[in-house]
Amino acid sequence: MFSHRVLRNIVTSTAKRNISRRMATASRIQLRSDQKPEYYRQGITSESTRTASELLQVNHERHHIFFNTSGFHNHIVHQLLSMWALGASPEQLQREYDNNASYQRPLKAPEASILHDLEDPKKFTQYLGQQVRYGDWLQYFRNEIDKTNWQDVLQKYVFAGDERAEQMLLRMFAGLLHPVIHLGFGIEFEQPAIIAEALAQAACHSNSIGDFLLSSERAAKEDNSHKSIVHLLEEIHSDQTSNTPKPIQHYTSQVHVSESEIESKTAEMTNAVTYYTGAAQHPSHAIKFDFVFIHCVNSSIFFPPLLRLPFLTPAHKTRLLEWKIRLDLYFYASPKAPKLRHEDIANYQPKRPSGWEGVERRVLGLSDDGHAVKLVRALAHGERVCRGYEAEGFRIGDGEWLQLGHMVVDSCEARGGDGSYWVRSAGLESAWEGVPVRANL
16 A cells, blocks of 8 residues: 555656656647747637647658758648648648648658767857758757757857857758758747757758848948838839849848837838738739748748847847848849838728638638748738737738738648749739739639
């Protein structure tokens, strides 16, 4: 017969094991139905929570962060978390996981010798940019988070200011913002394992965008201009129609964020990228969104939680936001800045008018790799972030956010002659080949 003390110890031990199984760790993904992400729909079920957690765990354990050697990203985390936050059913989650797991690249086991090398800061930087080492990087960052916590690991490896951290921070903005998007999902949904994935993904990226970010930063120290983002967009478009356009750094060096402006500039950034993404339309063709531009919108939802991290200094926060705005301008300008047609947003007639709930329900019915559901959630969130701001730099008004949500879902459901959801390089005529002509719709 057990004594009361032994029984109590057994019960306590069992409870601790059950709690640990329910907690998110550096190697265990575990969502909670009572979580409150940046934007979510009420009524998320325990069944959907369990299904999403299980599928994300399988992805974490089995799949590489790139699904091919060309560096195309695995979007399963982005898609399932966005769908879960919008109230997807277990069946919808399973459907999209199955669709996108079918072509993923297997995760290779880490090598003990590489893990040992990564502990040396000098050897650490030698392995940066090697996507074949994703499995090693993932295990390394899981180990580091297990030693302390994800906050300390981010401080040490991304925001410490030394050469290693600087290299990691620059790579967070590489790959069309995918590492910082992935990091944002980990922070927003409180998942250390996904933060480990984001760090590993950043470590696998090249530093191809680093020269632009650092050169723009240096140039900004010599430029005291203070212009709205929309003003800079207009200047870029006008300049590109001239015979001698200025280099993009001429404009990105004019981006400045002060400590007192962090919240308002976050809203302005969100509004500006939404404006140019939604308004980059062709007057003769059906509504379509530019594939590069949507990443600037999709990443905007993560800047409020990122900039709220208590260990970030004001200097960290202003730098992160300035880099984001400069990249937004860079992407708008390349390869050719499209004319922005605000009237196409203001005058849009939804095919199936509804509120946000209807738009979100429809986007959960689409089958893609997650870009559409991310875009709808980011737009709904952007409406909240920008509410109450009325200034020169804000082009998208209250009613137009929902308009944009309809435009996204309507255009994706209709697709185009080539079956694609998106166009690429919307400023070029060639981008619109195969997109239906408006008069024929």
